[in-house]
Amino acid sequence: MGRSRFVHGRLRFVLPAVLVSVLAGCSTSPTTATGPAQRLAVVSEEPTGRSHDMFSSLADLVRGSDAVVVGTIVSVTPGRAVGDPRDGEEGEVRFFDVVVQIEERLAGSRDSGEITIEVLFLEGIRGSLFSIESPWWRPDASSVFFLNLDTGLPGREAVLVSPQGLYFLPDGFAGKTAASGPDSIPEAVGLTVAELGVLIAGFTE
Numbered sequence: 001m002g003r004s005r006f007v008h009g010r011l012r013f014v015l016p017a018v019l020v021s022v023l024a025g026c027s028t029s030p031t032t033a034t035g036p037a038q039r040l041a042v043v044s045e046e047p048t049g050r051s052h053d054m055f056s057s058l059a060d061l062v063r064g065s066d067a068v069v070v071g072t073i074v075s076v077t078p079g080r081a082v083g084d085p086r087d088g089e090e091g092e093v094r095f096f097d098v099v100v101q102i103e104e105r106l107a108g109s110r111d112s113g114e115i116t117i118e119v120l121f122l123e124g125i126r127g128s129l130f131s132i133e134s135p136w137w138r139p140d141a142s143s144v145f146f147l148n149l150d151t152g153l154p155g156r157e158a159v160l161v162s163p164q165g166l167y168f169l170p171d172g173f174a175g176k177t178a179a180s181g182p183d184s185i186p187e188a189v190g191l192t193v194a195e196l197g198v199l200i201a202g203f204t205e
Contacts (some may be wrong), residue, residue: 053162058187062203065161066149067108070173070193071100071115073141076132079118079156095120097156098137100145103173104193106200110149110158117147118156129163129181136168136180142194143168144177144188169193 055061062068079097098117105111121132129136136143146165147158160166167177167188177196179189188196 030187043049054161055164055182055185058185058199059203061065061146061161061164061185061188062107062200063163065146066107067110067143067147067158068106068200069100069102069108069110069115069147070104070142070169071102071143073137073139073143074099074101074114075139076119076137080153093120096132103142104196104197106144107204108147108149110147115147115157116155117145117158117160118151118153119160128184129166134180136166136169142172143180144193167196 016049022054022146049194053064055064056177076096076098079095082093082095096119098119100117102112102115112183119137120130121137122130144167145158146161148161150156151157151159163181163183164185166180168180169175170178173193175192177189177191177193
């Protein structure tokens, strides 16, 4: 297989890389700020090799996140690049810095101000979570974000905890959550922020 096809294949961010057992008695993932994460179904890997957990329920998603916030997109700008540009367009992966104004904290330690989330946008998948053309990445768009706050990257404070970590509010804060891709957890869709907040509070008690 040529270099171009190999890199293109790795750009499929949500392809499962490792299957993790979900049988009773399996170990759980490390404890986070919102509590111990429960058994995970799948681990996905982005082109940089950084893994992301895929969760089997809303409770697992909440417990696996460092913070859950309601926020509004302020700006989306090009961020760091990874890879070798000499290999062509598919040889270099470009991340974007998404600045979000936090409007409400639903769980975790972040409750106000702006936060910079690093996002990898992929081409050719319009309408998916990671398409820059998707409406939830436009300035002034509002969503619920499930975040990992441990990026280890200067100036980037957070990443989405997984491809299941964003629920769009197409009608604003007074509206209901909408799915942002095929991996969205059904339990988190079709709820007001208040209704989702009640569920999240129950999972973090």
